[in-house]
Amino acid sequence: MEITTRTRGDFTIVAIAGSLDSITSPQAQQALDAAIAGGVRKLAMDFTQLDYVSSAGLRVMLGTAKQLMAKSGTLKTFGLNHTVREVFDISGFSTILAVYGTEGEALGGGGDD
Amino acid sequence: MGSEMPHGIRLVIGTERGEVARAHAAFAEFAVARALPDGVRRNLSVVLDELLANTLSHGLAGRAGGTVSMDVKLAADRLTVTLTDDGAPFDPFSRAAPDTTLSVADRPIGGLGIHLVRQLVDEASYERRGDHNVVVLRTRLNGGTSPSEEG
Numbered sequence: 647m648e649i650t651t652r653t654r655g656d657f658t659i660v661a662i663a664g665s666l667d668s669i670t671s672p673q674a675q676q677a678l679d680a681a682i683a684g685g686v687r688k689l690a691m692d693f694t695q696l697d698y699v700s701s702a703g704l705r706v707m708l709g710t711a712k713q714l715m716a717k718s719g720t721l722k723t724f725g726l727n728h729t730v731r732e733v734f735d736i737s738g739f740s741t742i743l744a745v746y747g748t749e750g751e752a753l754g755g756g757g758d759d
Numbered sequence: 760m761g762s763e764m765p766h767g768i769r770l771v772i773g774t775e776r777g778e779v780a781r782a783h784a785a786f787a788e789f790a791v792a793r794a795l796p797d798g799v800r801r802n803l804s805v806v807l808d809e810l811l812a813n814t815l816s817h818g819l820a821g822r823a824g825g826t827v828s829m830d831v832k833l834a835a836d837r838l839t840v841t842l843t844d845d846g847a848p849f850d851p852f853s854r855a856a857p858d859t860t861l862s863v864a865d866r867p868i869g870g871l872g873i874h875l876v877r878q879l880v881d882e883a884s885y886e887r888r889g890d891h892n893v894v895v896l897r898t899r900l901n902g903g904t905s906p907s908e909e910g
Contacts, residue, residue: 665804668812669780698801700808701872729801736878737871 649677657722657753658686663695666703674703678710687719690752694725699733711743720744724752767832772811774825779811782829789831795838799900802879803840809872810842810851810894817849840896849892850885852877 647664658681666674681689689710693699699707707723714721724746726734734740746752770785772778786807790800807829814827830841854870876883882897 665783665808667779667783667804667808669777669783669808698804700805700812701875702808702812704871727801728798729805732802732879733805733875736875 647673649674651677651681654690654749654753657688657690659690659692659749659753661692661695665697666699666706668700668702671702671706675706675709678706679713682710682713682717682719687714687717689714689719690722690724690749692725692749693723693727693730694749696725696727696730698729701737704733704737704739707739707743722746722752724749766834767830769828769830771826771828774815774827776815778827779808779815782807782811782827786829786831793833795833796900799838799898803838803896803898806876806879806883806896807840807842809876813851813872814842814844814846814849814892817846817851836900838898838900842894842896843888844892845890846892848887850887851894852883852885 647662647666647670650661650663652659652661660678660681662674664670678689691707711721713719722744725748726745731740731745734743734745744752768785768789770782772782783804786804787800789795790803811827811829825844825846827842827844830839830843832839832841851873854873876896880896880898882895884895886893886895
């Protein structure tokens with residue numbers, strides 16, 4: 647798994663490439679916790695290069711959503727492949743997280759997708 | 760059919776947490792070699808992660824020298840994965856499905872992994888065979904639970 651961070655407007659975009667599972671989730675958790683501790687309140691997760699997510703990864707997303715909610719922040723996700731979308735749907739995460747198709751749809755403005 | 764490529768793999772892993780990574784890598788390699796649809800490979804990767812992490816943290820927790828084996832077999836249009844461990848009796852499917860309609864604040868996360876397992880393969884079963892836990896997963900490659908539509 648690789649994590650890269652960039653900013654767009656007032657959003658911080660965290661891209662996760664590879665898998666978000668029981669092996670890689672602690673590293674992702676650490677990166678997201680650090681971003682929030684560093685003051686990030688508007689966060690977008692770029693899943694364009696995410697291969698699959700298991701419940702360990704969902705736990706990270708849930709923890710991040712709760713932290714941001716407590717600080718009146720925002721969490722958006724985009725770029726889910728079929729399997730990631732299916733896992734979000736099965737687990738009910740599609741209804742508790744904001745899911746968008748593309749970065750342009752998630753963050754608006756001139757779409758770069 | 761008529762292929763000389765291996766129709767299956769068998770892997771025995773230890774009980775350290777990092778061993779799950781080895782199972783993931785072996786399955787991914789097999790999936791690529793046999794050109795399994797991406798949707799099937801991804802679904803099974805999720806399922807393996809749930810079950811192996813579960814096994815290592817429950818049935819084999821705190822035990823040194825336990826083993827887990829993973830058998831993957833491809834026959835015609837069906838993939839069968841069998842996970843066997845010599846840990847304490849543990850039926851991963853014995854828990855009730857979680858309430859996935861709860862809001863983000865009220866939601867307990869436990870049980871979600873097994874819910875995913877049930878949904879992402881066509882059949883999932885458990886049996887205690889002698890002093891082993893045996894989980895068998897079956898999924899069709901075509902017309903299954905998840906068509907592959909993206910790279």
